[in-house]
Amino acid sequence: MLLDLLADVGPPIQPTPATDDRAVAMHWYEALQDQGIEGIIAKRGSASYPAGRRGWMKIRHTNTENALVVGYTGPRLRPRHLALTVDEWAPVQLSARLEPVLARRIGAALSGAVVVGERRAQEETYTRVETGLVVEVLAGSGRHGTLTVVRMR
Incomplete structure (x- = not known):
């Protein structure tokens, strides 16, 4: 109709x-x-x-790449953003806000991570952690270069 x-x-x-x-x-x-x-x-x-x-x-239609999680903003069990590095020489970038279901999954994976202090990226403070957690992000995603997390690896 x-x-x-x-x-x-x-x-x-x-x-x-x-x-x-x-x-x-x-x-x-x-x-x-x-x-x-x-x-x-x-x-x-x-x-x-x-x-x-x-x-x-x-x-x-997107390309993705892996990023190492080096921190988060918000509560550990439900992070709002992740502090990410796409390669060891790149500066740390904060992700776009995480979807609620993904935030819970990542929060569970971060629950045992060792906190090594607070740092700043893009004028925001994040909790720095040591973890081997890798996430998949959209390559060149976001209008302002913000990394959009697609899933955990």
Whole structure:
């Protein structure tokens, strides 16, 4: 019904193609990258649009890289940001705010880390820890170069 309603409207309002066929979605994901499409959105067809939160996932064309966790801001068991280094010569950078589920998982992994004091990065104080924890971050992510943590390694 929505497609019928928008049929004669035209840009800047236009319907977004949708499919429930995974093969078609994967074809779009691969084929449309050269046109500058950053990725696709995945949502269960039967799922509603809950108010105030998203019920879908963005699947972007991105490269990732590993970063060593050297600290965190906020409470240890639910850190808000991670202090990260992408390589041993790079300065420490703070990540974008962690998603709640990921923050809990990382917090559990940090629970036994040895605290070695406080440091500063990007004008914010973080708790420095010694840990071998590595996370995957989006390469060149964020509008201001902020590292976006995707998952723990």
